Amino acid sequence: MSSRMPLGLTFFKNERETVDEHLLRNRLHEHGRYEAFIREARHRPPLRAAIVHPCSPEAIRAAVEARDENLLDPLLIGPEAKIHAAADSAQLSLSGIPIEAVEHSHAAAARAVELGASGKVAALMKGSLHSDELIAAVVAASSGLRTERRISHVYAMDIPAYSKPLVITDAAINITPTLEQKRDICQNAIDFLRLMGVDEPRLAVMAAVETVNPKMPSTLDAAALTVMAARGQITGGLVDGPLAFDNAVNLAAAKTKGIVSVVAGRADILLVPDLEAGNMLVKQLMLFAGADGAGLVLGARLPIILTSRADSLRVRLASAALAKLVAERTRGAAAAS
Numbered sequence: 001m002s003s004r005m006p007l008g009l010t011f012f013k014n015e016r017e018t019v020d021e022h023l024l025r026n027r028l029h030e031h032g033r034y035e036a037f038i039r040e041a042r043h044r045p046p047l048r049a050a051i052v053h054p055c056s057p058e059a060i061r062a063a064v065e066a067r068d069e070n071l072l073d074p075l076l077i078g079p080e081a082k083i084h085a086a087a088d089s090a091q092l093s094l095s096g097i098p099i100e101a102v103e104h105s106h107a108a109a110a111r112a113v114e115l116g117a118s119g120k121v122a123a124l125m126k127g128s129l130h131s132d133e134l135i136a137a138v139v140a141a142s143s144g145l146r147t148e149r150r151i152s153h154v155y156a157m158d159i160p161a162y163s164k165p166l167v168i169t170d171a172a173i174n175i176t177p178t179l180e181q182k183r184d185i186c187q188n189a190i191d192f193l194r195l196m197g198v199d200e201p202r203l204a205v206m207a208a209v210e211t212v213n214p215k216m217p218s219t220l221d222a223a224a225l226t227v228m229a230a231r232g233q234i235t236g237g238l239v240d241g242p243l244a245f246d247n248a249v250n251l252a253a254a255k256t257k258g259i260v261s262v263v264a265g266r267a268d269i270l271l272v273p274d275l276e277a278g279n280m281l282v283k284q285l286m287l288f289a290g291a292d293g294a295g296l297v298l299g300a301r302l303p304i305i306l307t308s309r310a311d312s313l314r315v316r317l318a319s320a321a322l323a324k325l326v327a328e329r330t331r332g333a334a335a336a337s
Contacts, residue, residue: 054127057090117144171278205241
């Protein structure tokens with residue numbers, strides 16, 4: 001038998017190093033792009049947020065961490081006994097955190113939406129209920145939180161190998177969006193980056209290729225969205241597509257393909273064709289490129305934080321900080337108009 005180390009292990013410094021340890025050791029360059037806006041958000045008054053059905057240790061921990069960092073002023077909504085049991089399991093005190101008792105997760109979502117519509121909370125944060133249950137309550141015809149826009153999710157990615165923050169949308173809410181829905185998804189993402197200080201975000205409409213192919217509907221949508229932006233149906237940003245992933249984020253790849261574009265090679269936003277493509281892209285960047293992905297749901301009358309049990313503390317705080325800044329700056333823009 002050969003004494004050579006199996007090929008799959010030669011990437012690691014020794015046989016006992018795990019994949020996670022390898023990724024941590026070889027993280028390219030930690031840019032720390034979240035730190036600036038987390039720091040800014042900490043210095044503002046905490047945002048009143050409804051934590052919807054926080055009946056797991058992870059959900060309680062996320063709420064307490066956001067409070068301790070002066071990001072959120074949490075209101076816990078759910079079955080009181082289960083909330084206290086989750087806090088006990090997490091070994092965390094709920095002293096000073098109010099609880100609004102309801103019977104189950106569906107009632108928690110409905111009550112959180114009611115409080116949001118009446119202005120008593122300025123953001124919603126998902127606890128241990130399913131995302132679909134919370135979103136269904138938000139988009140219900142009678143919710144008071146719907147706008148004329150389709151709601152959509154943005155991942156604000158910190159990717160060590162990319163020279164600036166990158167937004168990926170939509171990888172969590174809209175499964176197979178129509179052209180009209182993609183227009184709203186584009187506008188939500190552009191408006192989000194403008195609130196975060198990017199004057200004219202560059203949005204790449206993604207496809208497998210950078211040419212229009214009638215057999216590939218994603219390329220037709222991309223071309224249509226590009227024209228819609230040129231005609232003022234999408235505003236505030238620069239939109240181009242179809243663009244493949246390489247020529248959307250790599251200027252050399254765009255030049256090699258002969259692509260003349262103000263977006264190619266320097267995208268701020270990637271609009272993916274559907275949820276499956278977006279979800280796979282985000283998770284690949286997280287697992288193979290050491291990226292972090294803070295997330296928000298946009299398009300409602302207030303920001304919605306969708307937390308995951310797998311999120312690191314840094315990502316949870318970044319998501320809360322983004323919600324806080326979006327809520328404050330949206331109110332400021334409305335007051336100025």
